[in-house]
Amino acid sequence: xxxxxxxxxxxxxxxxxxxxxxxxxxxxxxxxxxxxxxxxxxxxxxxxxxxxxxxxxxxxxxxxxxxxxxxxxxxxxxxxxxxxxxxxxxxxxxxxxxxxxxxxxxxxxxxxxxxxxxxxxxxxxxxxxxxxxxxxxxxxxxxxxxxxxxxxxxxxxxxxxxxxxxxxxxxxxxxxxxxxxxxxxxxxxxxxxxxxxxxxxxxxxxxxxxxxxxxxxxxxxxxxxxxxxxxxxxxxxxxxxxxxxxxxxxxxxxxxxxxxxxxxxxxxxxxxxxxxxxxxxxxxxxxxxxxxxxxxxxxxxxxxxxxxxxxxxxxxxxxxxxxxxxxxxxxxxxxxxxxxxxxxxxxxxxxxxxxxxxxxxxxxxxxxxxxxxxxxxxxxxxxx
Numbered sequence: 001x002x003x004x005x006x007x008x009x010x011x012x013x014x015x016x017x018x019x020x021x022x023x024x025x026x027x028x029x030x031x032x033x034x035x036x037x038x039x040x041x042x043x044x045x046x047x048x049x050x051x052x053x054x055x056x057x058x059x060x061x062x063x064x065x066x067x068x069x070x071x072x073x074x075x076x077x078x079x080x081x082x083x084x085x086x087x088x089x090x091x092x093x094x095x096x097x098x099x100x101x102x103x104x105x106x107x108x109x110x111x112x113x114x115x116x117x118x119x120x121x122x123x124x125x126x127x128x129x130x131x132x133x134x135x136x137x138x139x140x141x142x143x144x145x146x147x148x149x150x151x152x153x154x155x156x157x158x159x160x161x162x163x164x165x166x167x168x169x170x171x172x173x174x175x176x177x178x179x180x181x182x183x184x185x186x187x188x189x190x191x192x193x194x195x196x197x198x199x200x201x202x203x204x205x206x207x208x209x210x211x212x213x214x215x216x217x218x219x220x221x222x223x224x225x226x227x228x229x230x231x232x233x234x235x236x237x238x239x240x241x242x243x244x245x246x247x248x249x250x251x252x253x254x255x256x257x258x259x260x261x262x263x264x265x266x267x268x269x270x271x272x273x274x275x276x277x278x279x280x281x282x283x284x285x286x287x288x289x290x291x292x293x294x295x296x297x298x299x300x301x302x303x304x305x306x307x308x309x310x311x312x313x314x315x316x317x318x319x320x321x322x323x324x325x326x327x328x329x330x331x332x333x334x335x336x337x338x339x340x341x342x343x344x345x346x347x348x349x350x351x352x353x354x355x356x357x358x359x360x361x362x363x364x365x366x367x368x369x370x371x372x373x374x375x376x377x378x379x380x381x382x383x384x
Contacts, residue, residue, distance in 0.1 A: 004281035013354035016040025026362025044188030044264020046130025047302025067106035067134035083118030088132035104163025112145025129244035136162035139252030147175035165222030174275035188264035192243030232253040245374030292323035338365035
C-alpha cells in the first residue's frame, strides 16, 4: 500500500516534518510493508518555508531588517527557479515585543530585502507567504526596500511604519527595481480581510501586534489614506478581499508590482506538486494542531482531504485536538481520525510528548479501518 502523509504543523509542539515522522511511525506499526511518502504542507503562513525545504528547496539566508530595523538573519528558499519567502521570517511578530509604539512603527522593509535577494538569485517567480507579521504598513516598507520613495508634502521621505502613512503625499516610483514588474509575484494568503475598515488589517489584527483601540483607529486611517494614494497614483483599487493580510502587505505590491493574491494552500500545493503525490497514493493521512471550524475554510488539512476525496481516496486525519463532528469530517472524505488530546494522559503530556501521542493516535485510527475496503466504503468517519 502506498501512503501519503501530508500534515501541517501542530503549532507550538510539532513542525510539519515532525508531525509527518510521528504519523509515519504510527502507520508502520499497523502497515509495516507500506510505501510511505512524507510531504508536509502549509497554507502559506508559518510552515510554508519548511515544507518547501523538505521537498528539495535550497536554503538561503540573508541579513535583513527586523520590523523595527534591527539586523536579523532570515531564511528563504529556492525550489527550481521559484523563490519562496515567509514574511514572518523577516517581519514577524516573533522578532519584537509588541507595544503601542511598535504597533505603529513596525515595518515590512526586511521582507522587501528578501525579495531583492530572490531577484538577485535569478528567481523567475516569487511566492511570499503572508502571516504572523508585526507591521500594519500596507507593504510600504517592503516596496521601499525595492526602491520606492514615499514623500510628505515637503518632499521628505516619511518614517517607516503604519503610524506615518497618513503623512504620505506622493510616490516616486522611478527607482523601483525594474525586475519586479517582469517577475511574477504571488502573495499567498489565508484570510479574506480587506485592507481597511472594521474588518481590515488594523482593527482585526492590530491588538495582537500591541495596538489599543486608539492606535488601531490611527493605523486604519493610515491604511485608508495609503489605499487612496495608491489608487490616485496607479488607478488600482487595493481595497479587496485578502489585501488585509500581514498588515496590508499586498496593497503596495498589487498596485505597483502587479502582484496577485492567491489562496495560500493552493499556491503551496502547486509549488510542492501535491496533486501528483496524491494521485500516486492509495491512502492519505493529514492533520494539524487543531481541526476546528477554521480548518474548513482554506486550511491545509482540509485542502489535502478534499483533493484526495475527489479522487476517491480514503483520508485519515490526526490532530492535536478535534472540534469537528464525524459527519463534518466525513464530508471531506475523512474516514477515520484521532487526536493527541484523546490518547495523552494530560494536556501537558500531550504537548511535551506530542510526537509519541501523535504516533499512538495514528495507530489507533488505522486499527479501526478495514484498509482493503475503505476506498469502496466511505461510510461515516471512525473516531479513535
